[in-house]
Amino acid sequence: MSNISAPTPVTTPVVVSIPKAALWLVGASLLGLILYYFIGIDQGATSVFGSDMHIHEFVHDARHFLGFPCH
Numbered sequence: 001m002s003n004i005s006a007p008t009p010v011t012t013p014v015v016v017s018i019p020k021a022a023l024w025l026v027g028a029s030l031l032g033l034i035l036y037y038f039i040g041i042d043q044g045a046t047s048v049f050g051s052d053m054h055i056h057e058f059v060h061d062a063r064h065f066l067g068f069p070c071h
């Protein structure tokens with residue numbers, strides 16, 4: 001009795017390379033959005049840390065300098 005079976009297909013893994021520039025773009029965009037949020041938006045009901053005003057007070061001068069509405 002022969003033990004003949006169909007050959008198993010050889011699959012090569014697909015290697016996806018992400019360009020380095022794309023990683024820099026994503027990282028810079030994420031950092032920019034975080035800075036934009038904390039300088040321009042984080043206040044009152046939209047504050048990440050609730051009623052804690054330390055971040056707001058820390059970036060308060062930058063907020064006024066950049067023209068974001070504050071008080």
Ligand SMILES: [Zn+2]
Pocket residue numbers: 060064070071
């Ligand atoms: Zn202010």
